[in-house]
Amino acid sequence: MTRHVIIGTGIAGYTAAETLRTMDPSVEIVLVSDDPYGFYSRPGLAYYLTGEIPEKQLFLFSKKGKLNLDVNHIKGQVTQIDPTSHTININTSGKVTYDRLLLATGASGVPLDVPGANLQGLVKLDDLQDTRKILSMIRNTKTAVVVGGGVVGIELVEGLVARGVKVHYLLRGDWFWSNVLGEIESGMVERPLAHNEVTLHHHEEIAEILGKRGKVTGVRTSTGKILQCEMVAVGIGVKARVDLAQGAGLKTERGIMVNEYLQTSASDVFAAGDAAQILDPFSGHSSIDNLWYPGRKQGRIAAFNMAGQKEMYKRTVATNVLLLAGVMTTIIGAIGSGRDEGQVSTMRGSSETWQQLPNTIASESGTDVSHLRLVVGEQKLLGALVMGDQKISRPLRDLINAQVDISPIRNQLLQPNEQFGQSVMDYWLKTKSGGQAR
Numbered sequence: 001m002t003r004h005v006i007i008g009t010g011i012a013g014y015t016a017a018e019t020l021r022t023m024d025p026s027v028e029i030v031l032v033s034d035d036p037y038g039f040y041s042r043p044g045l046a047y048y049l050t051g052e053i054p055e056k057q058l059f060l061f062s063k064k065g066k067l068n069l070d071v072n073h074i075k076g077q078v079t080q081i082d083p084t085s086h087t088i089n090i091n092t093s094g095k096v097t098y099d100r101l102l103l104a105t106g107a108s109g110v111p112l113d114v115p116g117a118n119l120q121g122l123v124k125l126d127d128l129q130d131t132r133k134i135l136s137m138i139r140n141t142k143t144a145v146v147v148g149g150g151v152v153g154i155e156l157v158e159g160l161v162a163r164g165v166k167v168h169y170l171l172r173g174d175w176f177w178s179n180v181l182g183e184i185e186s187g188m189v190e191r192p193l194a195h196n197e198v199t200l201h202h203h204e205e206i207a208e209i210l211g212k213r214g215k216v217t218g219v220r221t222s223t224g225k226i227l228q229c230e231m232v233a234v235g236i237g238v239k240a241r242v243d244l245a246q247g248a249g250l251k252t253e254r255g256i257m258v259n260e261y262l263q264t265s266a267s268d269v270f271a272a273g274d275a276a277q278i279l280d281p282f283s284g285h286s287s288i289d290n291l292w293y294p295g296r297k298q299g300r301i302a303a304f305n306m307a308g309q310k311e312m313y314k315r316t317v318a319t320n321v322l323l324l325a326g327v328m329t330t331i332i333g334a335i336g337s338g339r340d341e342g343q344v345s346t347m348r349g350s351s352e353t354w355q356q357l358p359n360t361i362a363s364e365s366g367t368d369v370s371h372l373r374l375v376v377g378e379q380k381l382l383g384a385l386v387m388g389d390q391k392i393s394r395p396l397r398d399l400i401n402a403q404v405d406i407s408p409i410r411n412q413l414l415q416p417n418e419q420f421g422q423s424v425m426d427y428w429l430k431t432k433s434g435g436q437a438r
């Protein structure tokens with residue numbers, strides 16, 4: 001009987017197990033994970049932190065659902081892979097052999113490398129254990145310093161504010177998430193924060209964490225400000241967990257390198273999710289998505305290939321729908337500013353493809369509470385960012401994903417005015433009803 005071993009019980013690993021089981025009720029599946037809580041919603045951690053959902057809602061499947069999967073779930077850390085002997089080594093249970101192996105090892109938070117980083121009171125928001133730790137400390141926290149300008153950074157800010165903590169938010173750039181958002185867009189996020197017990201500090205980083213008797217008492221910033229606090233929360237990015245792959249001699253760069261079949265440089269070893277750096281055979285580029293839905297799709301495609309069905313992973317346009325300081329925001333495709341802010345890691349809830357500055361024209365329109373930005377190529381829309389009113393999001397997603405020829409309305413889209421959202425909507429309705437060729 002074929003034995004499939006999957007390292008990681010995140011969305012990529014879990015979906016792979018589910019897909020393998022659906023394809024073949026008799027196949028042997030071993031799931032190994034060093035997360036004691038198994039499979040749960042990582043994006044949901046932010047809502048658990050604010051108190052909007054209880055912890056049990058993070059667990060997407062009932063116990064019954066899990067049992068139906070009929071896998072051998074081993075809790076422990078894989079310390080070594082040997083592709084030659086098709087063996088992995090687990091710290092809790094020793095050697096396990098595999099016929100096919102999936103590395104769905106995810107990514108882990110980049111640690112803050114400053115003096116004082118060992119003090120009690122330094123927290124992150126990577127997994128359930130981290131979230132529980134923050135919640136256990138919150139009663140004794142009046143003020144926190146948060147650092148990190150992406151999705152996790154702002155989720156830390158909002159979670160702490162919701163729990164009654166006063167926050168100093170340090171941003172390295174000119175404005176919040178400046179390699180993805182424009183200044184106006186960022187303003188829509190920063191304004192409500194500033195009304196909410198959050199003090200924003202632009203062009204500031206933490207130079208040192210200050211402490212007394214082993215506990216955080218404050219920070220000294222890069223410009224010399226001293227901010228008193230009991231907690232320092234860090235969301236400065238993540239790095240793919242590539243150590244196992246590296247140790248096994250597999251090809252890695254920022255992630256574990258895989259081809260369009262999600263196959264690594266070793267036969268019978270596959271990778272998916274935040275850990276995988278996937279080659280796009282059409283552009284020749286490879287990139288990492290730190291996003292839930294691509295992770296799910298990759299888990300499914302990896303399983304097909306592990307089972308011997310040749311199935312190519314077709315990257316869909318990276319999309320995220322999220323609340324940023326209460327502003328509903330949809331990000332689709334290449335909408336970045338091209339700024340790199342010296343960033344060496346990727347951000348959770350984001351895609352490397354967003355940060356690329358396409359060689360095209362951006363067009364925007366908006367009011368104080370709603371904003372729309374389009375990245376317009378020669379014949380196609382390449383990206384869009386919609387903040388506030390979301391009725392245009394679905395049409396944009398469809399037009400961008402299906403690479404619809406927008407030549408007939410291109411000129412209208414390049415004249416920013418209140419109406420260009422309506423032009424998109426009308427055109428989408430027309431293409432849907434077959435009125436325009438795709």
Ligand SMILES: Cc1cc2nc3c(=O)[nH]c(=O)nc-3n(C[C@H](O)[C@H](O)[C@H](O)COP(=O)(O)OP(=O)(O)OC[C@H]3O[C@@H](n4cnc5c(N)ncnc54)[C@H](O)[C@@H]3O)c2cc1C
Pocket residue numbers: 007008009010011012013032033034035038041042043044045046076077078079104105106107125126127151152155241244272273274275289290291292293295320321322348349350
């Ligand atoms: C706070 C937060 C907010 C987010 N918000 C969004 C959002 O708005 N939208 C969005 O699309 N995405 C968001 N994400 C990102 C999304 O959750 C991830 O992209 C996705 O969960 C990645 O899944 P994965 O299966 O690749 O990895 P993970 O979920 O990280 O799972 C990795 C697994 O590998 C295991 N593992 C790793 N190494 C070993 C080893 N050596 N031995 C044993 N086990 C090992 C770990 O225990 C874990 O089970 C967010 C994430 C966080 C944390």
